[in-house]
Amino acid sequence: MSKGLSVVKASGIREPFSESKVRRSIRRVRIPASLENQVVRHVREKLYDGIPTQEIYKHIREFLGSSSAPYSKSMYGLKQAIMQLGPSGFPFEKYIARVLEHHGFLTRTNVIAAGKCVQHEVDVVAEKDGGRFMIECKFHNRPGSRSDVKVALYVQARFEDLERGMQGKTDEQKFSQPWLVTNTKFTTEAIAYGECVGMWVVGWSHPESGDLQSLIESGRLHPVTCLTTLTEGEAKELLRNNIVMCKQILSEKDALQAMGFPKERRDMVEAEVNAICSQER
Template identity: 40%
Template sequence: MKVVKFSGELVEYDKSKLSRSLKKSGASDEVVAEILNKIEMQLYDGISSKKIYKLAFQLLKSSANVHAARYNLRTAILGLGPAGFYFEKYIAKIHESLGFETTTNVVLNGKCVSHEIDVLLLKNDLVKMIECKFHSSNDAKSDVKIPMYILSRFNDLKDRSYRLFGSNRAINSCLIVTNNKFTEEAIKFGTGYQLEMLSWDYPLKKGLREIIDQYKIYPITCLTTLTQFEKEKLLAVDIITVKDLIEQNDWLEKLEISKNRIRKILSESHQL
């Protein structure tokens, strides 16, 4: 059975891969087996991976909203676009949860030119700059030109003193973050020049997906109980993560959402 990927590539249907992604949602083995059975009854040669994903999402949602929300995570991160402005804020929120002080969109003068830095981190008196590469589709990859370009920016900024986090400090290191994947050449280049890199699946077992699941730092865009309009309104007032929404849930009333729906939204949020 052939499946058409997002990129247009034809591949064999992989039941084990679909099973693993369903299990990552938190669904039980019994629910996963039932969903796989229902999906396979609707498969045909040349079916798109997008259609399989939609079938799985709807079946998970009928089982439990929270499972669908976790399964929808990668697509939900695309909802932090289209330009990636909210993705940068989301990456800052993740690092706040990891114990860093953060600030976003800072303009600094380098040795040769000025640079707008997506995120700056402070921990143990060391400053790290983060450059985010946001892709608006799941099949795009960050190639070797990305770390090459960012290395040149880092080199123009390092070894200089700036007023950061209330003191004069230098930028000590650089991290490149993407919502998708790096090519092998990009990883080789970044590793060779000691650039830290974080993508959906890199470093192995320590990628963005694992960090989000481990620390429960989910974006509000993964919530199945919110409409697209509501998500956009909440992002605009800097409610980026599900934790933000729980802590500032009065915004749900300000959006004139009914009490019954608010209970459902907060129930899904707390389960995540």
């Protein structure tokens, strides 16, 4: 039934429908194998030629929400949930800092550092094992947009200006490497340039090992915008209070209370957070 049908991606590019891609995206969320076949069957029923991939995701999310594993829905829409950290790029920066903290980095956000020529605002400074990383977070609002080589170029120029400004300083004050972290894909050129100059370039589905999804999913570090038990307004309110990650709701217990959530609703939200953050499935 799905033979020869094509889908239209957020970038506007058309490609043949791939059942295995749907299966892969569901497996990432670790839902039970039995459910996997049900999802595929559900998607097949909805397919038509030229269906936007966004619409397929919507159908899958709806299906998961009413399935026997309703919380898998919260985890399935990760890409969209990260985009909901916008419109400004600031919550994304804080979120990336939190993700890195859970991977053992010490982080600081919005650090002003003097280069040789001008001062630079570094989104995140992350330190681990003697390395000190200058991280530019590039947040895109629009699905389908890519971080292009110009972004990688200005990050490199900033790194070099900081390097030149640090001459004579101790190694601890210097940056060892520039990183570029984005919530979308990169152009081929941006990746090639990054590799060539030694920049660590992390985004959607890149690099093959250690892309943004795995950094998040391996540590169950989903953003609060994943939570289906919260309204969009409530999620924004949490972001304003610097609670960007589901896990923080468990460690900062009084946040929901301070926002006026009654006990019953707090229990609902915490149950969803527990379901997302529990490692076994």
